[in-house]
Amino acid sequence: MLVNRKLILAHFWLAFAAFGVALALGAWQMFIRSPLGVWLANPELYYRSLTAHGTVMGYVFPTLVAMGFGYAISESALQQRLVGARWAWTGFWMIVVGAVMAMIPVALGRASVLYTFYPPLIGNVFYYIGVVLVVVGSWIWVALMSINLRVWKKANPGAPVPLAMFANVAGSYLWAWTAVGAALELLLQIIPVSVGLKATIDAGLARVFFSWTLHAIVYFWLMPTYIAYYTIVPRAIGGRIYSDTMARISFILFLVVAMPIGMHHTFADPQVGAGFKFIHSAFTALVALPTLLTVFTICASVEIAARLRGGRGLFGWITALPWDNPMLLALAFSFVMLGFGGAGGLINMSYQLDASIHNTQWITGHFHLIFGGAIVIMYFAIAYDLWPHLTGRALADLGMVRTQLWLWFIGMMVTTFPWHWVGILGMPRRMAYFDFGDPAIAPQALSVTFSAIGGFILLTSGILFLVILARGMRSPVTDAGDYQFSLAVHQPATMPIALNSHALWVALMIGLTITNYGYPIMTLALTEGTSVPAVYVGAQ
Amino acid sequence: MTAEDSHHGADIAARVERRWATVAVIIIVMMAVLAAFAGIHRATMPQPRVETTDPSRLHLSGEFVESNLGSVLEANGAVTVRAIGQQYSFTPACIVVPSDTPITLRATSADVVHGILIQGTNVNTMLVPGYISEQLMRFTRTGDYLMPCQEFCSFGHEGMWGKVRVIDKAEFANRAKAGGRLSCVGQ
Numbered sequence: 001m002l003v004n005r006k007l008i009l010a011h012f013w014l015a016f017a018a019f020g021v022a023l024a025l026g027a028w029q030m031f032i033r034s035p036l037g038v039w040l041a042n043p044e045l046y047y048r049s050l051t052a053h054g055t056v057m058g059y060v061f062p063t064l065v066a067m068g069f070g071y072a073i074s075e076s077a078l079q080q081r082l083v084g085a086r087w088a089w090t091g092f093w094m095i096v097v098g099a100v101m102a103m104i105p106v107a108l109g110r111a112s113v114l115y116t117f118y119p120p121l122i123g124n125v126f127y128y129i130g131v132v133l134v135v136v137g138s139w140i141w142v143a144l145m146s147i148n149l150r151v152w153k154k155a156n157p158g159a160p161v162p163l164a165m166f167a168n169v170a171g172s173y174l175w176a177w178t179a180v181g182a183a184l185e186l187l188l189q190i191i192p193v194s195v196g197l198k199a200t201i202d203a204g205l206a207r208v209f210f211s212w213t214l215h216a217i218v219y220f221w222l223m224p225t226y227i228a229y230y231t232i233v234p235r236a237i238g239g240r241i242y243s244d245t246m247a248r249i250s251f252i253l254f255l256v257v258a259m260p261i262g263m264h265h266t267f268a269d270p271q272v273g274a275g276f277k278f279i280h281s282a283f284t285a286l287v288a289l290p291t292l293l294t295v296f297t298i299c300a301s302v303e304i305a306a307r308l309r310g311g312r313g314l315f316g317w318i319t320a321l322p323w324d325n326p327m328l329l330a331l332a333f334s335f336v337m338l339g340f341g342g343a344g345g346l347i348n349m350s351y352q353l354d355a356s357i358h359n360t361q362w363i364t365g366h367f368h369l370i371f372g373g374a375i376v377i378m379y380f381a382i383a384y385d386l387w388p389h390l391t392g393r394a395l396a397d398l399g400m401v402r403t404q405l406w407l408w409f410i411g412m413m414v415t416t417f418p419w420h421w422v423g424i425l426g427m428p429r430r431m432a433y434f435d436f437g438d439p440a441i442a443p444q445a446l447s448v449t450f451s452a453i454g455g456f457i458l459l460t461s462g463i464l465f466l467v468i469l470a471r472g473m474r475s476p477v478t479d480a481g482d483y484q485f486s487l488a489v490h491q492p493a494t495m496p497i498a499l500n501s502h503a504l505w506v507a508l509m510i511g512l513t514i515t516n517y518g519y520p521i522m523t524l525a526l527t528e529g530t531s532v533p534a535v536y537v538g539a540q
Numbered sequence: 541m542t543a544e545d546s547h548h549g550a551d552i553a554a555r556v557e558r559r560w561a562t563v564a565v566i567i568i569v570m571m572a573v574l575a576a577f578a579g580i581h582r583a584t585m586p587q588p589r590v591e592t593t594d595p596s597r598l599h600l601s602g603e604f605v606e607s608n609l610g611s612v613l614e615a616n617g618a619v620t621v622r623a624i625g626q627q628y629s630f631t632p633a634c635i636v637v638p639s640d641t642p643i644t645l646r647a648t649s650a651d652v653v654h655g656i657l658i659q660g661t662n663v664n665t666m667l668v669p670g671y672i673s674e675q676l677m678r679f680t681r682t683g684d685y686l687m688p689c690q691e692f693c694s695f696g697h698e699g700m701w702g703k704v705r706v707i708d709k710a711e712f713a714n715r716a717k718a719g720g721r722l723s724c725v726g727q
Contacts, residue, residue, distance in 0.1 A: 044695045114692050120669060121652045121694055203653060204668050246557050267586050268655070268664055270648075270671040274588035282572045292564035296557070351575045351586065355662040359655050359690040426659030428690035431698040440659070440686050490550045523590075532595050532669040535627075535652050537694065 011068030022056035027455040034452035043432035047112040054115030062221040076483040077162040094137030102130025125194040142172040160495035164231040171223030181212025200531035204271030211262035219258035225378040234486035236327035239305025244488035253290040260516030284349035330381035333409040337373030362423025365416040373412040388480035407461035415454030418447035591672040610721030625654035628696035632723035638712030655690035
C-alpha cells in the first residue's frame with residue numbers, strides 16, 4: 001500500500017538530482033588535482049567545490065534517501081496510510097530551503113569550510129543555518145516514523161513489528177541522536193560566532209562535538225542499505241531471510257554501539273586524553289559486530305535462494321544464483337566494497353595503526369569505498385526496486401541497469417584503490433593541487449591519474465542512473481502490485497518485547513553516549529583559556 | 541514439512557548463528573586486547589596529556605616564542621623540537637634532527653586547525669589552536685622528508701609544505717655545540 005507516492009518520489013528525485021550535481025563536482029575536483037588538469041589559477045574554487053560536494057553527499061543526499069525510503073517502508077510494511085503526510089511535506093520543504101540557503105554562500109566562496117565543521121575557521125552564517133534547517137526537516141521524519149509505528153502498535157497489540165519498519169525506526173532514532181553533536185556545536189559555538197555575538201571559540205571542544213556526529217552518521221547512511229540487504233534482496237532473488245531475530249539484533253547493535261565511538265576521529269588530537277581514545281577505539285571494534293552478523297545472515301539468505309533454484313554442493317550453489325538480477329549484482333558489489341572498506345576501517349579504528357594514515361588520502365579512499373561504494377550502490381538498488389511501485393511503470397531495460405551497476409563498481413575500485421596507496425605514501429587529503437614536478441611527489445602522479453579516470457567512470461554511471469530513472473517515468477503503465485518485503489524462513493509469530501520495541505535500546509544508546517562523551521566534554525568546557533580568536537572565511 | 545521439522549530447522553539455524561556470533565565476538569575481543577597490549581606494553585599510545593596555550597600570545601612569551609622554535613639537544617642526549625603552524629607555513633619551515641635519537645616534537649597552531657604529517661613515517665598529529673600537541677619520534681634513516689599540512693586550513697592549504705632533514709647524530713651534536721635552536725631553513 002503506497003498512498004503518498006508523490007511525497008516519496010519528491011524525496012528520491014531531489015536526493016538524486018543533488019547527488020548528480022555533487023558527483024559532477026567530485027569528478028571535476030579529481031581532474032583538477034591530477035596531472036591531467038592544469039593548476040587552478042584560483043585554488044579557492046576547489047575548496048568551494050569540495051564544500052558543496054561534501055555537504056550534499058554527506059547531509060542532503062543520504063538524509064533524503066533515508067526519508068523517502070522510510071515513508072515507503074512505513075506505508076507498505078505497516079499497510080497503513082502515512083500519518084502526518086502534511087508534516088512530511090513541511091519537512092521536505094525545509095530541506096529544500098535549507099539546502100539552497102546553504103549552497104548560496106558556498107557558491108559565493110563565503111563558506112569554504114568543507115562539510116566538517118572545524119573552527120576557528122568560520123563561514124557565512126547562512127551556510128550553517130541552511131544545514132540546521134536540513135537537519136530539523138529530517139527530525140520531522142524521525143518524529144513521524146515514531147508516531148506511525150505507535151499508531152500501528154495500537155491497532156495491532158502484541159503483533160511483531162515488521163522487520164523493515166523496526167529497522168527503519170531504529171535508523172531514525174540513531175540519526176536523531178547522532179545529529180545532536182553537530183547541532184550542539186552549531187548552536188552553542190559556531191552560530192554565535194558566525195553572527196558576531198562572540199569573537200572566540202574553543203576549537204578543541206568543537207572537534208569533540210563534531211566527532212559525536214561524524215562517525216555515527218555513517219551508520220545512519222548505512223541503515224537503508226542494511227534494510228535493503230535484509231528485506232529487499234532475499235525477496236528479489238527468490239529467497240528468504242535466514243533469521244529475522246539476527247536481523248533485529250544487528251539493527252539494535254547499530255543503535256546502541258554506533259553512537260559512542262566518534263573520538264577515534266580525534267586519535268591525533270591534543271585535546272583528548274589517551275583513556276577516552278582507547279575506550280572509543282574498543283567501541284569502534286564492537287560496531288564491526290552487527291556487520292559481521294549481517295554478512296553471515298545475508299550470505300545464508302542468498303544461499304537459500306540458490307538452493308531453492310537447484311544449487312548444490314559446498315560452493316556450487318553460487319553458480320545457481322540469478323546473476324542477471326540487478327539486485328543480486330548490487331548486493332555482490334556492495335559486499336565486496338564493504339569488505340575492503342571495512343578492512344580499511346579496522347585499520348583506522350586501531351589506536352596505533354591510525355597514525356600512519358590519519359588524514360591522508362587513505363581516509364578519503366576508505367569512506368568513498370564504504371559510503372560511495374557499499375552504501376550508494378544499494379541506494380541505486382532501492383530506487384530500481386521501488387520505482388515501478390512509485391510510478392506505476394516498469395523499468396524495462398535491465399541490461400542498462402546492469403551496465404550502470406558495473407560501471408559504478410569499477411569506477412569506485414579505480415578511484416579508491418590508488419587513493420589508499422598514495423595515502424600510505426603520506427599524501428595529505430583536501431589539497432587543491434600537488435606539485436607533481438617535485439621528485440618526492442612525482443611517483444604518486446600515476447596513482448592520482450587513475451583515480452581521476454575512476455571519477456569519470458563514476459560520473460558516467462551516475463548519469464546513466466538518472467537516465468534510467470527518467471526513462472522509467474515514461475515507459476508503459478503496468479501494475480507492479482503491492483510492494484512486498486522479504487519473509488524469513490521462520491517468520492516470527494510472537495516476539496519478545498526487547499526485539500519488538502526500541503525504548504530500552506534508545507536508553508542504552510543515550511546512556512553510553514553520556515558516559516563516553518560526558519566527561520571529556522565537561523572537562524573541555526570547564527578548562528579556562530582554550531577559546532581562540534575566530535578566523536572568518538573570505539574576510540580580508 | 542511438519543511442525544517438528546520446522547522446529548528442528550529453527551534450532552539448527554539458531555545454533556549456526558550462535559557459533560558465528562561467537563567467532564565475531566572473539567575477533568573483536570582479540571583486537572581490543574591487542575590494542576591494549578600494544579598501548580600498555582609497547583607504549584604506542586596517542587598523546588596522553590592535555591596541555592593548553594594561548595595562540596594570540598605565542599610570539600610574546602612562553603615556550604613557543606620565535607627564538608625558542610627549532611631543535612635543541614637536551615642534557616640527557618634527547619632532542620626536543622618546537623614548531624608552530626600558521627596559515628600557510630610551518631615555523632621553522634625546515635626542521636633538522638639527528639638520526640637514532642629519541643625526539644620529542646612539541647607543536648601548536650597560531651590560528652586555525654593544521655596538521656603535521658611526516659611522509660614515510662608514522663609521525664602524524666593535529667595542531668589545534670589553544671592546545672599543545674606532543675609526539676615522540678625517532679628516525680633511523682638520514683635524508684629529507686616532506687612534511688605537508690594534512691588538515692584543510694583555508695585557501696592556501698595546498699601550499700603548506702614543510703621539510704624534515706635527518707642528519708647524522710655526530711654532525712647534529714657538532715652543530716648543537718654552538719647552542720641556540722637549530723633549523724635547516726635557508727640551507
